[in-house]
Amino acid sequence: MAIRELKVCLLGDTGVGKSSIVCRFVQDHFDHNISPTIGASFLTKTVPSGNELHKFLIWDTAGQERFHSLAPMYYRGSAAAVIVYDITKLDSFQTLKKWVKELKEHGPEDIVVAIAGNKNDLGDIREVPMKEAKEFAESIAAIFIETSARNAVNVEELFQKISKQIPPLENPEVDSNDSFKLTRQPAPSTRRCC
Amino acid sequence: MLGLDSFNIDSVVIHTISIFFSGVCLQSPCSLLFEPVTLQPCLPSEFDVVILGTGLAESVVAAAFSRVGQRVLHVDRRSYYAANWASFTFNGLLTWIQQHHEESQPEEAQDWSSLLEEGEELIYLSNSKSESDSISNVQVFSFTSEEEEEEEAPSPDPPSIAEEQTGGAEEDAVKENSETESADSKEDDTKEKSEATADGDDEEQASQTEGEEPEADQPTTSAAQSQSEPIKKKISYPQLLKEGRRFNIDLVSKLMYSRGSLVDLLIKSNVSRYAEFKNVTRILTYRHGKVQQVPCSRADVFASRQLSVVEKRKLMRFLTSCMEETEEQQAYNGRPYLEFLCDQQLGDNLQDFLLHSIAMVTEDTPTEEGLTSTRHFLRCLGRYGNTPFLFPVYGLGEIPQCFCRMCAVFGGIYCLRHSVNCLVMDKETNRCKAVIDSRGQRISCSHFVVEEGYVGADRKQMATPTRSLSRAVLITDGSILPSDSDQQVSMVTVPPIAAGCPAVKMVELCSSTMTCMPGTYLVHLTCQSVGSAYEDLSPVVTRMFHTPESHDQENCPSVLWCLYFNMADGSGLEAEGHNLPSNVYMCSGPDGGLGHEHAIKQAESIFQKILPEEDFCPPAPNPEDIIYDGDNTSSAMGGEEEEKEETEDKQEKEEKEDKQEEKEETEDKQEEEEKDGAGEMEKEEEQTLQTEE
Ligand SMILES: Cc1cc2nc3c(=O)[nH]c(=O)nc-3n(C[C@H](O)[C@H](O)[C@H](O)COP(=O)(O)OP(=O)(O)OC[C@H]3O[C@@H](n4cnc5c(N)ncnc54)[C@H](O)[C@@H]3O)c2cc1C
Ligand SMILES: Nc1nc2c(ncn2[C@@H]2O[C@H](COP(=O)(O)OP(=O)(O)OP(=O)(O)O)[C@@H](O)[C@H]2O)c(=O)[nH]1
Ligand SMILES: [Mg+2]
Numbered sequence: 023m024a025i026r027e028l029k030v031c032l033l034g035d036t037g038v039g040k041s042s043i044v045c046r047f048v049q050d051h052f053d054h055n056i057s058p059t060i061g062a063s064f065l066t067k068t069v070p071s072g073n074e075l076h077k078f079l080i081w082d083t084a085g086q087e088r089f090h091s092l093a094p095m096y097y098r099g100s101a102a103a104v105i106v107y108d109i110t111k112l113d114s115f116q117t118l119k120k121w122v123k124e125l126k127e128h129g130p131e132d133i134v135v136a137i138a139g140n141k142n143d144l145g146d147i148r149e150v151p152m153k154e155a156k157e158f159a160e161s162i163a164a165i166f167i168e169t170s171a172r173n174a175v176n177v178e179e180l181f182q183k184i185s186k187q188i189p190p191l192e193n194p195e196v197d198s199n200d201s202f203k204l205t206r207q208p209a210p211s212t213r214r215c216c
Numbered sequence: 217m218l219g220l221d222s223f224n225i226d227s228v229v230i231h232t233i234s235i236f237f238s239g240v241c242l243q244s245p246c247s248l249l250f251e252p253v254t255l256q257p258c259l260p261s262e263f264d265v266v267i268l269g270t271g272l273a274e275s276v277v278a279a280a281f282s283r284v285g286q287r288v289l290h291v292d293r294r295s296y297y298a299a300n301w302a303s304f305t306f307n308g309l310l311t312w313i314q315q316h317h318e319e320s321q322p323e324e325a326q327d328w329s330s331l332l333e334e335g336e337e338l339i340y341l342s343n344s345k346s347e348s349d350s351i352s353n354v355q356v357f358s359f360t361s362e363e364e365e366e367e368e369a370p371s372p373d374p375p376s377i378a379e380e381q382t383g384g385a386e387e388d389a390v391k392e393n394s395e396t397e398s399a400d401s402k403e404d405d406t407k408e409k410s411e412a413t414a415d416g417d418d419e420e421q422a423s424q425t426e427g428e429e430p431e432a433d434q435p436t437t438s439a440a441q442s443q444s445e446p447i448k449k450k451i452s453y454p455q456l457l458k459e460g461r462r463f464n465i466d467l468v469s470k471l472m473y474s475r476g477s478l479v480d481l482l483i484k485s486n487v488s489r490y491a492e493f494k495n496v497t498r499i500l501t502y503r504h505g506k507v508q509q510v511p512c513s514r515a516d517v518f519a520s521r522q523l524s525v526v527e528k529r530k531l532m533r534f535l536t537s538c539m540e541e542t543e544e545q546q547a548y549n550g551r552p553y554l555e556f557l558c559d560q561q562l563g564d565n566l567q568d569f570l571l572h573s574i575a576m577v578t579e580d581t582p583t584e585e586g587l588t589s590t591r592h593f594l595r596c597l598g599r600y601g602n603t604p605f606l607f608p609v610y611g612l613g614e615i616p617q618c619f620c621r622m623c624a625v626f627g628g629i630y631c632l633r634h635s636v637n638c639l640v641m642d643k644e645t646n647r648c649k650a651v652i653d654s655r656g657q658r659i660s661c662s663h664f665v666v667e668e669g670y671v672g673a674d675r676k677q678m679a680t681p682t683r684s685l686s687r688a689v690l691i692t693d694g695s696i697l698p699s700d701s702d703q704q705v706s707m708v709t710v711p712p713i714a715a716g717c718p719a720v721k722m723v724e725l726c727s728s729t730m731t732c733m734p735g736t737y738l739v740h741l742t743c744q745s746v747g748s749a750y751e752d753l754s755p756v757v758t759r760m761f762h763t764p765e766s767h768d769q770e771n772c773p774s775v776l777w778c779l780y781f782n783m784a785d786g787s788g789l790e791a792e793g794h795n796l797p798s799n800v801y802m803c804s805g806p807d808g809g810l811g812h813e814h815a816i817k818q819a820e821s822i823f824q825k826i827l828p829e830e831d832f833c834p835p836a837p838n839p840e841d842i843i844y845d846g847d848n849t850s851s852a853m854g855g856e857e858e859e860k861e862e863t864e865d866k867q868e869k870e871e872k873e874d875k876q877e878e879k880e881e882t883e884d885k886q887e888e889e890e891k892d893g894a895g896e897m898e899k900e901e902e903q904t905l906q907t908e909e
Contacts, residue, residue, distance in 0.1 A: 084621060084624035084625045085624055085627075085629065085630070086620075086621070086624050086630045088629075088630075089629070089630060089631040089632070089634070090632070090633075091630040091631055091632040093297050093617040093620055093621060094297070094617065095490065095491070095610070095614050095617040095618060095621065096621070098610055098614070099492070099609075127461070128305075128461060200494065200495075200728075201492040201493060201494045201609045201728075202492060202493060202494075202600070203488060203489060203491075203492055203493070204479060204482055204483050204488040204493060204600075204606075205483070205488070206483060
């Protein structure tokens with residue numbers, strides 16, 4: 023099966039549970055005292071999708087969003103963006119709308135947008151009604167799901183939904199773009215025979 | 217008319233103001249007036265290193281410190297990353313242009329002495345002037361039509377000349393550029409200019425015909441004709457605006473040497489994984505009024521139709537022999553490289569290629585320097601592609617951001633639209649103890665690194681006379697040398713077109729570099745300034761492209777839009793001797809070199825002065841290498857999360873491979889590789905030459 027690397031970036035207010043969602047998805051683990059994101063450039067997890075394997079490269083903001091200083095390179099080339107809000111914080115839902123607008127303005131054109139209402143284990147102190155969020159997601163043709171990183175609810179499903187929305191590669195032979203990553207080994211094409 | 221709404225203005229910045237405070241940023245996208253209403257948590261009040269400015273050198277320094285566990289605060293007064301190394305969308309660039317025509321508000325000198333303790337003194341930094349100091353002579357011309365064209369109405373006329381109304385930018389440009397003619401109206405101004413250039417042009421063309429073409433069959437002309445047959449749809453100004461986000465227009469124009477210090481550092485540090493690159497696919501030069509491809513690899517030499525068999529043999533022999541230092545070469549030390557080349561009896565053709573396009577030096581460059589750059593060029597061939605150069609997808613502005621991300625990933629704190637107003641100096645030790653930020657917070661630090669633009673001229677030690685770079689940016693509708701593929705990335709060397717004129721370096725980018733919209737090319741021109749950017753570069757533009765000022769250039773690509781400006785040359789900044797506390801380090805802005813050696817060297821030397829024992833940018837762990845099992849956690853990542861199960865066999869395998877690669881790397885693999893590369897080439901050439909004989 024062909025492996026396709028897909029960059030997914032996480033957006034949302036600080037403290038909504040972005041890192042917790044990745045941690046749950048990649049490591050199936052939840053930590054109450056998770057420190058604000060440091061140390062991980064991105065984490066990876068591979069999931070099957072149709073007759074492809076999707077290797078998600080999940081980028082966390084590295085805290086640059088805290089002072090509104092996220093670098094544009096953060097969502098360059100992203101196949102999908104997960105915008106997370108906290109269902110117990112109305113503010114975080116307001117910010118989400120701004121993120122959506124930002125992505126539409128400056129993000130990649132065909133990016134798949136998923137909205138995740140996190141912390142749905144805290145239903146008793148909910149501030150954002152599910153219906154409202156769902157309607158908003160529909161209005162922008164985004165994936166919508168409520169998750170709980172704490173109780174492992176809907177985190178897998180979130181990424182499955184994203185996987186399904188990623189259009190299959192039309193012609194796997196033709197790599198649309200001959201750009202490449204710099205690696206320790208010279209790119210294979212440059213190896214000269216003789 | 218331009219629809220410069222708040223979003224266009226901030227297209228460079230990610231979410232930030234365009235989203236959060238769109239009302240405010242419309243007026244002052246990049247000014248200190250802008251006070252975010254809810255700047256979230258307060259900044260910590262103690263750091264190891266505070267860095268002001270997000271240019272390349274500062275960003276590398278930030279990554280290096282953060283990576284070895286230093287607490288880094290990295291701020292920039294601007295609303296975007298990368299300072300004078302930034303890249304902009306089309307609309308973002310228009311805003312940048314506008315900002316350089318606005319009077320900078322006089323800084324209100326606030327008195328922070330209340331924050332001082334016994335024995336301390338304030339050093340004020342300059343915050344509003346920094347950019348106007350480094351950028352000057354901004355001029356914009358638009359040769360597109362103002363109206364959206366009807367799609368099926370091809371017209372044989374050249375594109376109509378529409379003087380740009382960039383929110384008054386053009387008028388300002390004329391005003392600012394007081395060195396050229398002063399004109400009452402914009403239209404007069406354009407006419408005058410085109411006449412002036414036309415005159416000069418005729419003269420130069422006459423002299424051109426004297427130089428003879430060595431070979432008649434030019435693939436260029438036929439290709440150009442066949443390409444221009446399908447009627448091109450003209451791109452209108454509204455289209456440029458609408459597709460504006462597809463542009464990533466760099467303020468600097470450089471390339472990455474495939475074995476240069478930037479590429480090595482990107483690989484060594486693993487910062488390379490944040491970006492993708494493309495090969496520069498060909499080296500071109502402009503000779504005798506024509507654009508020609510420079511054969512530089514062995515394959516090119518043999519494929520070349522411009523060179524005779526004898527020339528090919530001579531060229532191969534020269535390229536092989538110059539890799540080694542010989543006594544013959546040493547005899548030329550201190551004498552011009554041109555003289556050395558002359559004495560090799562290579563002929564004009566090869567001599568020009570070698571001097572201008574391979575060594576990329578001038579006629580009076582000393583031989584040893586010429587040979588060094590020739591060797592560097594040759595060593596860089598074949599590592600990734602058939603030319604020595606790479607270019608980052610989305611533009612060079614990505615590179616500083618990649619280093620900033622590495623810094624953030626290891627805990628560095630980022631704050632745009634935030635500055636440092638003054639330094640708190642301990643009078644006794646002559647050291648900077650703390651800084652006072654633009655919100656009046658006192659933040660203590662052990663070291664302070666600053667972009668030169670923030671330091672007043674009275675405290676700086678500059679090389680005199682101050683040098684500057686002339687830059688032009690063109691959006692064109694075709695390649696200067698059409699070929700089978702319309703997605704070529706070309707480095708073009710333009711030798712001085714007349715005595716006293718500067719040699720111009722030109723880079724033509726295609727849309728797959730993600731720096732311009734499909735159907736267009738982005739062309740960067742750079743040279744050491746002799747006059748203003750317009751004076752230095754417009755003669756080259758007029759000859760090589762079709763503009764309303766050019767004649768008989770129907771086969772050349774048309775310029776749709778162009779920008780000229782001068783930028784201070786960062787290599788003029790002295791490394792030492794500034795009137796600053798001993799733990800304050802200055803980083804210079806972009807230099808005129810083609811590569812990035814200057815900035816990287818500067819960053820490394822700052823790091824080593826402060827932490828001589830520490831490794832400079834050691835590799836960050838690969839995502840697959842991070843195994844969280846209690847004890848190891850801290851060593852791998854600075855310790856937070858927990859256990860990670862190996863999800864797949866595949867990952868494990870990759871991990872092993874990566875590790876192996878790393879090991880190789882540590883054992884001076886770099887050097888070996890280089891030797892190998894050179895050796896391989898020599899061997900090949902030897903073989904070739906033998907066969908030939
Ligand atoms: C005008 C001309 C002069 C030549 N002079 C010599 C010579 O003096 N000595 C010599 O050894 N070889 C010469 N060749 C090429 C020669 O025919 C061999 O192909 C060459 O030695 C390459 O060997 P290789 O097996 O390594 O080829 P490869 O590694 O397969 O080819 C290397 C590259 O060389 C180029 N190339 C190879 N053959 C040709 C060809 N016939 N025409 C154009 N480009 C080609 C190709 O672009 C190819 O990418 C010449 C070719 C031309 C056109
Ligand atoms: N109850 C509950 N708490 C959660 C959930 N997800 C995350 N949290 C908690 O919310 C807090 C913030 O989570 P993070 O994952 O660090 O949030 P973040 O969005 O990555 O924050 P930054 O990295 O600062 O931007 C932590 O204390 C988590 O334990 C959830 O599903 N339910
Ligand atoms: Mg986080």
